[in-house]
Amino acid sequence: MxxxxxxxxxxxxxxxxxxxxxxxxxxxxxxxxxxxxxxxxxxxxxxxxxxxxxxxxxxxxxxxxxxxxxxxxxxxxxxxxxxxxxxxxxxxxxxxxxxxxxxxxxxxxxxxxxxxxxxxxxxxxxxxxxxxxxxxxxxxxxxxxxxPLAVARHAVDVCGPMQGADVLVIGGGPIGLGVVLMARDAGAARVVLSEPDPNRRACALEIGAVAAIDPIAEGLPAALSRLGIGAPGIVFECVGAPGFLQQTIDVMALRGRAVIVGVCMTEDRVLPRTAIRKEATLKFVLGxxxxxxxxxxxxxxxxxxxxxxxxxxxxxxxxxxxxxxxxxxxxxxxxxxxxxxxxxxx
CATH class of the missing domain: 3.90.180.10 (Medium-chain alcohol dehydrogenases, catalytic domain)
Structure with missing residues (x-):
């Protein structure tokens, strides 16, 4: 063969x-x-x-x-x-x-x-x-x-209940887009994607995201405020590159939940105080x-x-x-x- x-x-x-x-x-x-x-x-x-x-x-x-x-x-x-x-x-x-x-x-x-x-x-x-x-x-x-949808489903399942919640997905690759689908399936009210590529943003809107933000053209906090969401209670990090874990903590709400799906293969720097002040819950998922x-x-x-x-x-x-x-x-x-x-x- x-x-x-x-x-x-x-x-x-x-x-x-x-x-x-x-x-x-x-x-x-x-x-x-x-x-x-x-x-x-x-x-x-x-x-x-x-x-x-x-x-x-x-x-x-x-x-x-x-x-x-x-x-x-x-x-x-x-x-x-x-x-x-x-x-x-x-x-x-x-x-x-x-x-x-x-x-x-x-x-x-x-x-x-x-x-x-x-x-x-x-x-x-x-x-x-x-x-x-x-x-x-x-x-x-x-x-x-x-x-890939099973990866997304597992992340959503580990996150816990999200009926009626506002959800931010950072990263619009296949896993991030899968999380958009699975979060909607789990009852999330509004799912927003942050992704610089226009084709991936367009796909997110097609499959159920209420908005797709270009984080390079518009700062993420400002864009979320413009959408009337402010600090989302649930954030999925689906990039897996240095800096995105801290960004996830920075944008999430007080006592919010974040699920780290992206696999960062190098060392990263995080300021724990940011998460502590928010009493944030961070969960890391595997497969x-x-x-x-x-x-x-x-x-x-x-x-x-x-x-x-x-x-x-x-x-x-x-x-x-x-x-x-x-x-x-x-x-x-x-x-x-x-x-x-x-x-x-x-």
């Missing part, structure tokens, strides 16, 4: 012929339909020491079962997947660390190790316990949004749980057309190396999907 393979930091992915994965007990082989290009893939490929040569990335995917060693899963079933490969103890129903799922201490995400290949390929192997059946009228294309995937599956059953506004482009597996390089610098595209040549037609 064909796969786009990482070989060296800073170099283009290479299209190679690789062996189709063999199944163990209770596993599924999927014919990959669509795979999303994630920002974490871009960061991993350009950061020395993160990926080993021979790694096949791609952890946001849908496909059709073509082989099964699991009694409850049949050939032809359309699925999405939780790409977190649990340790044996957690996969068997136990828990090596309280919380399970992405909190599994010994697990790993597919697509970041050579021995756990992802879905930048014609076929991918998953455990049966990772699979989520797609609702009948949700396409394989739209279903490929399930993983998702299977319950988040099932929630998103139900959400897509009724709102797939809305979520699909996040999809900017679909490319072939052969086009992946070139578009992968472009996405390092081009921020106007939101979610690019890869459709391997042998993927099911839909």
């Amino acid at each position: 064909k796969a786009a393979v990482f070989e060296k930091t800073g170099e283009r992915l290479v299209l190679r012929d690789v062996v189709v994965p063999e199944l163990g007990d209770n596993e599924l082989l999927l014919k990959v339909a669509f795979t999303g290009i994630c920002g974490s893939d871009l960061h991993a490929a350009e950061t020395p020491g993160v990926l080993q040569p021979g790694t096949v990335m791609g952890h946001e995917f849908t496909g059709e079962i073509v082989q099964s060693t699991a009694p409850d899963w049949t050939v032809g079933t359309r699925v999405a997947a939780n790409p977190y490969w649990l340790c044996d103890a957690c996969a068997a129903g136990g828990s090596c660390r309280s919380g399970g799922d992405a909190a599994c201490a010994s697990g790993s995400f597919m697509g970041f190790r050579p021995d756990l290949p992802g879905a930048y390929a014609d076929y991918v192997r998953i455990r049966a316990g990772q699979a989520i059946r797609l609702p009948d009228h949700v396409s394989l294309r739209d279903g490929a949004l399930m993983e 998702y749980r299977m319950a988040d995937f099932h929630h998103v599956s139900r959400y897509l059953a009724g709102h797939a057309a809305t979520a699909a506004a996040m999809i900017s482009r679909v490319v072939s597996l052969g086009e992946l190396p070139e578009i992968f390089d472009r996405l390092r610098a081009e921020k106007s595209l939101i979610k690019v999907l890869v459709r391997p040549g042998q993927g099911p037609a839909e």
Whole structure:
């Protein structure tokens, strides 16, 4: 089968012929339909020491079962997947660390190790316990949004009740836009996005944000005041770069809640006194749980057309190396999907 393979930091992915994965007990082989290009893939490929040569990335995917060693899963079933490969103890129903799922201490995400290949390929192997059946009228294309939306759903769930609340989302990438969707789904009254890119701001308005602020053209506090919101009671930080944690604390309301979703990979400076004076609650989130995937599956059953506004482009597996390089610098595209040549037609 064909796969786009990482070989060296800073170099283009290479299209190679690789062996189709063999199944163990209770596993599924999927014919990959669509795979999303994630920002974490871009960061991993350009950061020395993160990926080993021979790694096949791609952890946001849908496909059709073509082989099964699991009694409850049949050939032809359309699925999405939780790409977190649990340790044996957690996969068997136990828990090596309280919380399970992405909190599994010994697990790993597919697509970041050579021995756990992802879905930048014609076929991918998953455990049966990772699979989520797609609702009948949700396409394989739209279903490929399930993983990033599960991240957003988990963040909203960890935040707690937000019925009737004003919510600010900082950062309009796929995760930030997913938080816009999931916050609206959770009953937030007004959701505002802060994002400098005009295409991402336009998408936010299309999917339910009441306003989308350009923080470069207009200061965030002034813009919130103009909108009649003032200091929002709930803030989601979805950028993951130095300075944004402090900005989150600065704009939130007295006794407000902030959820830190963006993953900052470097040291950052924060003035604790700002948060102390506000008696602020800060929560940091990791990944998702299977319950988040099932929630998103139900959400897509009724709102797939809305979520699909996040999809900017679909490319072939052969086009992946070139578009992968472009996405390092081009921020106007939101979610690019890869459709391997042998993927099911839909």
